[in-house]
Amino acid sequence: MLHPTVYNTAQICFQLGVTHAVMSPGSRNAPLTISFARHEGISKRIIPDERAAGFVALGIAQLTKSPVVLCCTSGSALLNYAPAIAEAYYREIPLIVISADRPPELIDQRDGQTIRQLDSLQNHVKHTYGLPVVSNGKQSQEYQQKLIEALEKSVTPPYGPVHVNIPFKEPFYPAIDQVLEYGQVEIKERDQIKTDQQNIDISGYKKIVVLIGQHEPDQQLADWVSKISKLVPVIRSPLNNLSEGVEHVDAFINSQSDLKPDLLITSGLSVLSKKLKNFLRHHKPDKHLHFDPASVEVDTYQTNPAIIGQFLWESLNEHQFAHADRGYLTVWRTLEIKAKESVKSFLTGVNHSESKAAFDILQSLPKDSVLHLSNSMPVRYADLFGVKEGVHCLSNRGTSGIDGCTSTAVGSSLVSDKMNILITGDLAFLYDRNALFHNYALPNFRIIILNNQGGGIFRLIDGPANLPELEDYFETRHNRTAEYICAENGITYLTASDDKSLAAHLNSFYDSSKTAKVLEVFTDPETNQNVYKKLKQYIHERIKD
Template structure:
């Protein structure tokens, strides 16, 4: 074997706290595969499909909040990692991608499984390293070890994200029997500082804070811990500051949280948007799902917009960003919540502003609780009943397209404790929703429930093509036999090509897939069966389950339009 020094790579990863490795089978990557599988400190899993493998790795890293190693062979295998790498980049999830490659002299020479792999992921990784082919010299070995330590440090620095290391290998790739060479290992450990505002900086912010009469907090995608929720509760209750967030912001346990902005901001109520314009906008977290919230804040801009995060470069989502405050969310919320509540004429204006948001939120919740669809059986009520039936301590995964939108319209009650919501809203694609949920199920002991449409489900069916059991995974498939969202978007829904070229009708059902992989399968196409099937679906009996709901796309659209009409008449 030409590369005994590669055994130092897993040693570095282990010493820096990495425990999980996803391996895609291949020959050129044999030195990496052998090095990691022979190291005692790793949980190595083999996933044949590279696209699924990368999303599974991302799901594991998302749950464990630590980097996962991802290994593949040379050629197009590396290209199949890209959708998940882009998603991890925008969701700020740490991945360490190790791709095997052919030596430089064989690139573009029509040799098998040989493409241009150096920096193949472009701007969707935080850094990319091309490790030298020849490692005879001690300095070259020192260099590869240094690059490995540096890659892990970059991946875990804020904002976290994927880092790529490309390893060109020459043959022979496989060791002789029992060949294993001990190699001295150099590890570089990064000590990360804790970011806090000093008193002078904070006092300056508070002076500005107190000058604004209408303050608004918007939470982007993220997992909020219990302590942060308590600080948000204090800010909402004591200072009457509206706290707004989609279902993916995970603030649903906040009793007075504004969790349905996409419903009431999409109404036809005259003057509503203008009345909700803030003077000061405070944001944290990643993407926001609500299109109507983004439209409102872009049109009715705040005087100042502060974004709270631990690194310097922030997205200007609402075109009004004035301050990036580099501090932890928890520290910022804690210090603001500890301020004295002094009653003045301006605080009355803040309270009036708060009540406008609360009135619209309460109205939405009333309509949702009393909404009775037509006689037609549809997806809206299915998602509503499944969300209501979720047990505590559940990971809820929402596939893109209509699944995440239904859930966002409906929401999760504040009485539901420890429901953590995940969705691939970095790039918002349908191409890894199953696999991400599988990765989460493989790395957590709680129940994982995936709500997905038929297109996303069948597109990612290789998520289950491996030898690992996921008994804590339950999948709700909303099968209306096509991409229904295009019927609801202005533009495609007005084109004669709609049905064939946008909706893309498909005739599959999930039953055969369930049989192939040994999953329990439930099928429902009638309202009369629904409650019983949801009860069976939610039973905690250590079996992977698929509940497939078959409905009519046109009837689903009519039900959603009926809901919007009922809301606008309130």
């Protein structure tokens, strides 16, 4: 017989803003499954693989900008959430992990499907909440209070995941004649967090750079950048989703001492470009201001920044930048133009390769689409080549792993009415094949796989390219394709092995369909290595002119 308090779990979540839940099948979590399954206000997705489920929930949360529940059974199921939870923690995305558990007296007693669940995610959640086994009114009150506290914690800045662990004793299922009704729970209104506005004086600095890390599209930020980018360099990259500013920075930033800023102004999450991060670490600004309303303390560039708990656009206006050195902005813009022209000029004249394919694919993207970039080379190609205005870019750059790139994109596709496009590598796709193990057709989902028969990035970065262990231990060379994965999941499968076939497929690839589509682009790893190195050298020589 289900206890009314346990059954009411979904209602409490709903009252606190949860409208999506991702469930994985199990027996111990049956009371929670029934609670969410029967709640009409919450959309449910059933994803059998918990690792994939964690990233699907992350994809839903990042697009809806609201907390999403993850629910699993006891035992190792919970541990499979860990990669997605770590990503959510560093991306400040609210996920509510609700795990069913065995009663406390059975832990470490060699009972089946029983592990030390409490605190197993503690390093990458904002807090862990151990709820009681409910059998009376007093425990019901504690259960509700802790659940409410957990949900509110997840959406208190900085947002992030929380873990709610609930032990259950049998029976897990309602009695045949049991009537299950949701009850309204009284929830006190939370106090709003207020910050004191500081007066920021930047009048003593001439060479000013504004650097926004990974950031969702934001109209207030965009309006602010539209004004400021005419006065000082504002660095634009795919992952900060700005439509104005200096882009292609990864192509030209090197050791130019004349680009050293007097003042660095930053906001947002992580920055992709390793070259840019190294440049700022070696050419430290005299002053660094980091704006973060949640006042999270970070020191990415080892500059001892002043952390300011305010929104950037509320703190500085264009008049405060009027004194900036316009010649400094001109230097950045000149390098940007040279880099952009160099990329286009070089790639126009080369044969089929991964660099050329990535460039053509990025140029083909439909406006107002959502672009998901897997880790390794796809996100780096986008940073090097740029992405056209109007494309919403997303990537798992919290922990920068390949493990859930496809699943995250699936989650976003489930709650989006736009075309969602994932550009991924062959290893990332094969590693996350269970992202497609579900019953959702995803007609608005497109996957482009850059298949170079292994981890091609290891040929392009310093270190492993010349080692005898390259192919077996770093690239992990293989001969697999996505063909049979697509066949078993009812997904349209296309291939391209040259520029002509790629262009022909891209011409109709984004057209409407009843199911998802996959386009696998095959390239030769040795050719990719040669073309990429020549491209970098070509850009370097043009920048010097």
